[in-house]
Amino acid sequence: MTDGVTLIGLGPMGRAMVRAFLAAGVPTTVWNRTPARADELVAAGAARAATAADAVAANELVVLSLTDYQAMYDILGDVAGALAGRVVVNLSSDTPDVTRVAADRLGDRGAALVAGGVLASADMVGADGASVLYSGAREAFDAHEPTLAAIGRPEYLGADHGLAQLHYQAQLQVFLTTLAAYLQSFAMFAAAGIPAREFLVRAAPGEDVAALLPAAARAVDDGEYPGELANVLMMAATADHVVGANHGMGLDTALPDAIKSLYDRAIGRGHGRDGWASLAR
Ligand SMILES: NC(=O)c1ccc[n+]([C@@H]2O[C@H](COP(=O)([O-])OP(=O)(O)OC[C@H]3O[C@@H](n4cnc5c(N)ncnc54)[C@H](OP(=O)(O)O)[C@@H]3O)[C@@H](O)[C@H]2O)c1
Numbered sequence: 001m002t003d004g005v006t007l008i009g010l011g012p013m014g015r016a017m018v019r020a021f022l023a024a025g026v027p028t029t030v031w032n033r034t035p036a037r038a039d040e041l042v043a044a045g046a047a048r049a050a051t052a053a054d055a056v057a058a059n060e061l062v063v064l065s066l067t068d069y070q071a072m073y074d075i076l077g078d079v080a081g082a083l084a085g086r087v088v089v090n091l092s093s094d095t096p097d098v099t100r101v102a103a104d105r106l107g108d109r110g111a112a113l114v115a116g117g118v119l120a121s122a123d124m125v126g127a128d129g130a131s132v133l134y135s136g137a138r139e140a141f142d143a144h145e146p147t148l149a150a151i152g153r154p155e156y157l158g159a160d161h162g163l164a165q166l167h168y169q170a171q172l173q174v175f176l177t178t179l180a181a182y183l184q185s186f187a188m189f190a191a192a193g194i195p196a197r198e199f200l201v202r203a204a205p206g207e208d209v210a211a212l213l214p215a216a217a218r219a220v221d222d223g224e225y226p227g228e229l230a231n232v233l234m235m236a237a238t239a240d241h242v243v244g245a246n247h248g249m250g251l252d253t254a255l256p257d258a259i260k261s262l263y264d265r266a267i268g269r270g271h272g273r274d275g276w277a278s279l280a281r
Helices: 012-023 035-043 052-058 069-083 096-108 138-148 163-191 196-201 207-222 232-248 254-268 276-280
Strands: 002-008 028-031 059-064 087-090 112-119 131-136 153-156
Touching: 002 012, 002 052, 012 028, 012 035, 028 035, 028 052, 052 059, 052 069, 059 069, 059 138, 069 087, 069 096, 087 096, 087 138, 096 112, 096 163, 096 232, 112 138, 112 163, 131 138, 131 163, 138 153, 163 196, 163 207, 163 232, 163 254, 163 276, 196 207, 207 276, 232 254, 232 276, 254 276
Parallel strands: 002 028, 002 059, 059 087, 087 112, 131 153
Antiparallel strands: 112 131
Protein backbone atom coordinates (compact mmCIF):
# COMPACT_ATOMS: atom_id res chain seq x y z
CA MET A 1 0.00 0.00 0.00
CA THR A 2 1.38 3.44 -0.95
CA ASP A 3 0.54 6.82 0.57
CA GLY A 4 -0.98 7.80 -2.73
CA VAL A 5 -4.51 7.79 -4.05
CA THR A 6 -6.68 5.33 -5.94
CA LEU A 7 -9.08 6.85 -8.44
CA ILE A 8 -12.00 4.77 -9.74
CA GLY A 9 -14.10 6.24 -12.54
CA LEU A 10 -12.36 7.79 -15.50
CA GLY A 11 -15.02 9.92 -17.18
CA PRO A 12 -14.07 13.52 -18.05
CA MET A 13 -14.07 14.48 -14.35
CA GLY A 14 -12.13 11.46 -13.09
CA ARG A 15 -9.48 11.85 -15.80
CA ALA A 16 -9.05 15.53 -14.90
CA MET A 17 -8.60 14.54 -11.24
CA VAL A 18 -5.93 11.97 -12.09
CA ARG A 19 -4.01 14.56 -14.12
CA ALA A 20 -4.21 16.99 -11.15
CA PHE A 21 -2.97 14.34 -8.68
CA LEU A 22 -0.09 13.40 -10.98
CA ALA A 23 0.82 17.06 -11.47
CA ALA A 24 0.98 17.40 -7.66
CA GLY A 25 3.30 14.39 -7.43
CA VAL A 26 0.74 12.10 -5.76
CA PRO A 27 1.24 8.40 -6.69
CA THR A 28 -2.05 7.52 -8.38
CA THR A 29 -3.58 4.12 -9.11
CA VAL A 30 -6.51 4.00 -11.53
CA TRP A 31 -9.29 1.60 -12.50
CA ASN A 32 -12.25 2.03 -14.82
CA ARG A 33 -15.04 -0.28 -16.02
CA THR A 34 -13.99 0.50 -19.60
CA PRO A 35 -10.22 -0.12 -19.34
CA ALA A 36 -9.14 1.84 -22.44
CA ARG A 37 -10.07 5.11 -20.72
CA ALA A 38 -7.04 4.60 -18.46
CA ASP A 39 -4.49 4.33 -21.30
CA GLU A 40 -3.53 8.01 -21.62
CA LEU A 41 -3.30 8.33 -17.81
CA VAL A 42 -1.02 5.30 -17.50
CA ALA A 43 1.16 6.84 -20.22
CA ALA A 44 1.26 10.01 -18.07
CA GLY A 45 2.46 8.10 -14.98
CA ALA A 46 -0.58 6.54 -13.27
CA ALA A 47 -0.48 2.89 -12.20
CA ARG A 48 -3.15 0.65 -13.72
CA ALA A 49 -4.93 -1.75 -11.36
CA ALA A 50 -6.02 -4.98 -13.06
CA THR A 51 -9.22 -5.21 -11.01
CA ALA A 52 -11.34 -2.97 -8.83
CA ALA A 53 -10.23 -5.06 -5.84
CA ASP A 54 -6.56 -4.39 -6.70
CA ALA A 55 -7.34 -0.68 -6.98
CA VAL A 56 -8.96 -0.61 -3.53
CA ALA A 57 -6.06 -2.58 -2.07
CA ALA A 58 -3.46 -0.15 -3.45
CA ASN A 59 -4.17 2.86 -1.20
CA GLU A 60 -6.03 3.82 1.97
CA LEU A 61 -7.50 6.81 0.09
CA VAL A 62 -9.99 5.69 -2.60
CA VAL A 63 -11.60 8.49 -4.64
CA LEU A 64 -14.67 7.69 -6.74
CA SER A 65 -15.79 9.81 -9.70
CA LEU A 66 -18.83 8.01 -11.11
CA THR A 67 -22.21 8.91 -12.57
CA ASP A 68 -23.97 8.14 -9.28
CA TYR A 69 -23.78 6.05 -6.09
CA GLN A 70 -25.35 2.99 -7.75
CA ALA A 71 -22.19 2.77 -9.87
CA MET A 72 -20.23 2.59 -6.59
CA TYR A 73 -22.34 -0.36 -5.44
CA ASP A 74 -21.94 -2.03 -8.84
CA ILE A 75 -18.16 -1.74 -8.52
CA LEU A 76 -17.54 -2.19 -4.79
CA GLY A 77 -20.09 -4.98 -4.38
CA ASP A 78 -17.46 -7.39 -5.66
CA VAL A 79 -14.69 -6.08 -3.39
CA ALA A 80 -16.59 -5.76 -0.11
CA GLY A 81 -13.92 -7.67 1.83
CA ALA A 82 -11.16 -5.31 0.70
CA LEU A 83 -12.87 -2.18 2.04
CA ALA A 84 -11.87 -2.50 5.72
CA GLY A 85 -9.73 0.46 6.78
CA ARG A 86 -10.31 2.41 3.57
CA VAL A 87 -11.35 6.05 3.30
CA VAL A 88 -13.81 6.24 0.41
CA VAL A 89 -14.13 9.79 -0.93
CA ASN A 90 -17.10 9.66 -3.25
CA LEU A 91 -17.18 12.75 -5.48
CA SER A 92 -20.06 11.40 -7.58
CA SER A 93 -23.31 13.30 -7.70
CA ASP A 94 -26.38 11.91 -5.91
CA THR A 95 -29.02 12.86 -3.33
CA PRO A 96 -28.27 13.63 0.35
CA ASP A 97 -30.36 10.62 1.43
CA VAL A 98 -28.44 8.25 -0.85
CA THR A 99 -25.11 9.44 0.57
CA ARG A 100 -26.34 8.91 4.15
CA VAL A 101 -27.36 5.32 3.38
CA ALA A 102 -24.01 4.76 1.66
CA ALA A 103 -22.16 5.92 4.80
CA ASP A 104 -23.95 3.20 6.80
CA ARG A 105 -23.35 0.50 4.20
CA LEU A 106 -19.65 1.34 3.88
CA GLY A 107 -19.37 1.58 7.67
CA ASP A 108 -20.69 -1.98 7.94
CA ARG A 109 -17.66 -3.02 5.85
CA GLY A 110 -15.18 -1.06 7.96
CA ALA A 111 -14.74 1.85 5.52
CA ALA A 112 -15.25 5.55 6.26
CA LEU A 113 -17.20 7.64 3.74
CA VAL A 114 -16.35 11.24 2.95
CA ALA A 115 -19.00 12.50 0.51
CA GLY A 116 -18.15 15.35 -1.81
CA GLY A 117 -19.32 17.53 -4.64
CA VAL A 118 -17.04 19.22 -7.16
CA LEU A 119 -17.90 22.87 -7.80
CA ALA A 120 -15.93 23.07 -11.04
CA SER A 121 -16.13 21.83 -14.59
CA ALA A 122 -13.69 19.09 -15.61
CA ASP A 123 -11.36 21.54 -17.35
CA MET A 124 -11.12 23.65 -14.16
CA VAL A 125 -10.07 20.80 -11.84
CA GLY A 126 -6.76 21.52 -10.16
CA ALA A 127 -6.84 25.21 -11.16
CA ASP A 128 -7.30 28.24 -8.91
CA GLY A 129 -11.03 28.78 -8.45
CA ALA A 130 -11.94 25.08 -8.35
CA SER A 131 -13.45 24.12 -5.00
CA VAL A 132 -14.76 20.84 -3.64
CA LEU A 133 -17.37 20.49 -0.87
CA TYR A 134 -16.97 17.62 1.61
CA SER A 135 -18.96 16.20 4.52
CA GLY A 136 -18.93 13.06 6.64
CA ALA A 137 -16.06 11.35 8.43
CA ARG A 138 -14.07 14.28 9.89
CA GLU A 139 -10.88 12.50 10.95
CA ALA A 140 -10.64 10.72 7.63
CA PHE A 141 -11.11 14.03 5.81
CA ASP A 142 -8.49 15.79 7.94
CA ALA A 143 -5.96 13.01 7.32
CA HIS A 144 -6.29 13.25 3.55
CA GLU A 145 -7.06 16.95 3.07
CA PRO A 146 -3.51 17.79 1.87
CA THR A 147 -3.78 15.17 -0.90
CA LEU A 148 -7.33 16.17 -1.84
CA ALA A 149 -6.23 19.81 -2.17
CA ALA A 150 -4.59 18.87 -5.50
CA ILE A 151 -7.98 18.73 -7.27
CA GLY A 152 -9.47 21.92 -5.81
CA ARG A 153 -9.79 23.99 -2.63
CA PRO A 154 -11.33 21.64 -0.03
CA GLU A 155 -14.23 22.94 2.06
CA TYR A 156 -15.50 20.71 4.89
CA LEU A 157 -19.18 21.34 5.75
CA GLY A 158 -19.92 19.02 8.68
CA ALA A 159 -20.33 15.47 9.97
CA ASP A 160 -23.71 14.81 8.28
CA HIS A 161 -22.78 12.77 5.20
CA GLY A 162 -25.69 14.29 3.26
CA LEU A 163 -24.54 17.89 3.75
CA ALA A 164 -22.11 18.08 0.83
CA GLN A 165 -24.75 16.80 -1.60
CA LEU A 166 -27.38 19.11 -0.07
CA HIS A 167 -25.14 22.12 -0.82
CA TYR A 168 -24.05 20.65 -4.13
CA GLN A 169 -27.57 19.85 -5.41
CA ALA A 170 -28.84 23.26 -4.21
CA GLN A 171 -26.08 24.90 -6.30
CA LEU A 172 -26.81 22.63 -9.23
CA GLN A 173 -30.50 23.42 -9.00
CA VAL A 174 -29.70 27.06 -9.78
CA PHE A 175 -27.01 26.03 -12.25
CA LEU A 176 -29.15 23.61 -14.30
CA THR A 177 -32.23 25.83 -14.25
CA THR A 178 -30.24 28.87 -15.35
CA LEU A 179 -28.53 26.98 -18.17
CA ALA A 180 -31.90 25.74 -19.44
CA ALA A 181 -33.31 29.26 -19.30
CA TYR A 182 -30.39 30.58 -21.37
CA LEU A 183 -30.75 27.77 -23.90
CA GLN A 184 -34.44 28.61 -24.24
CA SER A 185 -33.39 32.17 -25.03
CA PHE A 186 -30.69 31.01 -27.44
CA ALA A 187 -33.29 28.86 -29.20
CA MET A 188 -35.56 31.91 -29.39
CA PHE A 189 -32.76 33.91 -31.04
CA ALA A 190 -31.90 31.03 -33.38
CA ALA A 191 -35.54 30.73 -34.46
CA ALA A 192 -35.53 34.47 -35.18
CA GLY A 193 -32.36 34.13 -37.27
CA ILE A 194 -30.24 36.08 -34.76
CA PRO A 195 -26.89 34.59 -33.64
CA ALA A 196 -27.32 33.19 -30.13
CA ARG A 197 -24.13 34.91 -28.93
CA GLU A 198 -25.82 38.30 -29.47
CA PHE A 199 -28.11 37.48 -26.54
CA LEU A 200 -25.06 37.55 -24.28
CA VAL A 201 -24.38 41.19 -25.10
CA ARG A 202 -27.26 42.22 -22.82
CA ALA A 203 -27.50 39.23 -20.46
CA ALA A 204 -25.73 39.39 -17.11
CA PRO A 205 -25.19 35.82 -15.88
CA GLY A 206 -23.17 34.76 -12.86
CA GLU A 207 -19.51 34.01 -13.51
CA ASP A 208 -19.86 30.22 -13.33
CA VAL A 209 -22.64 30.21 -15.90
CA ALA A 210 -20.92 32.92 -17.91
CA ALA A 211 -17.87 30.70 -18.39
CA LEU A 212 -19.94 28.02 -20.13
CA LEU A 213 -22.18 30.23 -22.24
CA PRO A 214 -19.87 31.35 -25.08
CA ALA A 215 -19.16 27.74 -26.10
CA ALA A 216 -22.85 26.85 -25.73
CA ALA A 217 -23.90 29.81 -27.90
CA ARG A 218 -21.29 28.79 -30.48
CA ALA A 219 -22.65 25.23 -30.42
CA VAL A 220 -26.20 26.52 -31.02
CA ASP A 221 -25.01 28.79 -33.83
CA ASP A 222 -22.93 26.03 -35.48
CA GLY A 223 -25.43 23.23 -34.81
CA GLU A 224 -22.54 21.10 -33.45
CA TYR A 225 -22.71 19.72 -29.91
CA PRO A 226 -19.47 17.96 -28.87
CA GLY A 227 -20.04 15.93 -25.69
CA GLU A 228 -16.58 15.13 -24.40
CA LEU A 229 -16.62 17.53 -21.40
CA ALA A 230 -20.21 17.20 -20.13
CA ASN A 231 -22.84 15.25 -22.03
CA VAL A 232 -26.64 14.99 -21.83
CA LEU A 233 -26.53 11.63 -20.00
CA MET A 234 -24.36 13.03 -17.20
CA MET A 235 -26.51 16.18 -16.84
CA ALA A 236 -29.70 14.05 -16.90
CA ALA A 237 -28.38 11.98 -14.01
CA THR A 238 -27.67 15.23 -12.15
CA ALA A 239 -31.16 16.61 -12.92
CA ASP A 240 -32.59 13.38 -11.47
CA HIS A 241 -30.59 13.97 -8.30
CA VAL A 242 -32.00 17.50 -7.96
CA VAL A 243 -35.52 16.02 -8.20
CA GLY A 244 -34.61 13.40 -5.60
CA ALA A 245 -33.11 15.99 -3.26
CA ASN A 246 -36.34 18.05 -3.35
CA HIS A 247 -38.60 15.02 -3.10
CA GLY A 248 -36.64 13.67 -0.14
CA MET A 249 -37.41 16.90 1.75
CA GLY A 250 -41.13 16.93 0.86
CA LEU A 251 -40.81 19.90 -1.51
CA ASP A 252 -42.67 20.58 -4.74
CA THR A 253 -40.74 19.16 -7.71
CA ALA A 254 -42.55 20.83 -10.63
CA LEU A 255 -39.53 22.91 -11.67
CA PRO A 256 -36.80 20.23 -11.35
CA ASP A 257 -39.18 17.69 -12.96
CA ALA A 258 -39.56 20.07 -15.88
CA ILE A 259 -35.78 20.45 -16.27
CA LYS A 260 -35.25 16.71 -16.05
CA SER A 261 -37.90 16.10 -18.69
CA LEU A 262 -35.83 18.19 -21.15
CA TYR A 263 -32.84 15.91 -20.71
CA ASP A 264 -35.01 12.77 -20.84
CA ARG A 265 -36.48 13.88 -24.17
CA ALA A 266 -33.01 14.55 -25.58
CA ILE A 267 -31.90 11.06 -24.51
CA GLY A 268 -35.11 9.59 -25.98
CA ARG A 269 -34.25 11.20 -29.29
CA GLY A 270 -30.78 9.64 -29.26
CA HIS A 271 -28.74 12.67 -28.10
CA GLY A 272 -27.47 11.30 -24.76
CA ARG A 273 -23.81 11.45 -25.76
CA ASP A 274 -24.08 14.95 -27.27
CA GLY A 275 -23.06 18.01 -25.27
CA TRP A 276 -25.69 19.41 -22.89
CA ALA A 277 -26.23 22.47 -25.08
CA SER A 278 -27.97 20.20 -27.58
CA LEU A 279 -31.14 20.74 -25.51
CA ALA A 280 -31.51 24.01 -27.41
CA ARG A 281 -32.04 21.93 -30.54
N1 LIG B 1 -17.96 16.61 -16.27
C1 LIG B 1 -18.05 17.69 -15.50
O1 LIG B 1 -17.72 18.83 -15.93
C2 LIG B 1 -18.51 17.56 -14.03
C3 LIG B 1 -18.51 18.72 -13.22
C4 LIG B 1 -18.86 18.60 -11.86
C5 LIG B 1 -19.23 17.38 -11.34
N2 LIG B 1 -19.27 16.28 -12.16
C6 LIG B 1 -19.70 15.02 -11.55
O2 LIG B 1 -18.60 14.11 -11.58
C7 LIG B 1 -19.10 12.78 -11.72
C8 LIG B 1 -18.40 12.15 -12.92
O3 LIG B 1 -18.75 12.90 -14.08
P1 LIG B 1 -18.09 12.67 -15.51
O4 LIG B 1 -18.30 13.92 -16.31
O5 LIG B 1 -16.73 12.13 -15.40
O6 LIG B 1 -18.97 11.62 -16.29
P2 LIG B 1 -19.92 10.44 -16.13
O7 LIG B 1 -20.05 10.11 -17.54
O8 LIG B 1 -21.17 10.68 -15.41
O9 LIG B 1 -19.07 9.36 -15.27
C9 LIG B 1 -18.64 8.31 -15.92
C10 LIG B 1 -17.86 7.34 -15.06
O10 LIG B 1 -18.74 6.51 -14.28
C11 LIG B 1 -18.51 5.15 -14.68
N3 LIG B 1 -19.74 4.39 -14.49
C12 LIG B 1 -21.02 4.81 -14.66
N4 LIG B 1 -21.88 3.81 -14.35
C13 LIG B 1 -21.12 2.75 -13.96
C14 LIG B 1 -21.43 1.44 -13.50
N5 LIG B 1 -22.71 1.03 -13.37
N6 LIG B 1 -20.42 0.62 -13.20
C15 LIG B 1 -19.13 1.02 -13.31
N7 LIG B 1 -18.77 2.27 -13.73
C16 LIG B 1 -19.76 3.11 -14.06
C17 LIG B 1 -18.07 5.25 -16.13
O11 LIG B 1 -17.42 4.07 -16.53
P3 LIG B 1 -17.21 3.76 -18.12
O12 LIG B 1 -16.08 4.61 -18.58
O13 LIG B 1 -16.94 2.31 -18.16
O14 LIG B 1 -18.52 4.13 -18.79
C18 LIG B 1 -17.12 6.44 -16.01
O15 LIG B 1 -15.90 6.07 -15.42
C19 LIG B 1 -20.62 12.88 -11.91
O16 LIG B 1 -21.25 12.60 -10.69
C20 LIG B 1 -20.84 14.32 -12.31
O17 LIG B 1 -22.09 14.80 -11.88
C21 LIG B 1 -18.92 16.35 -13.49
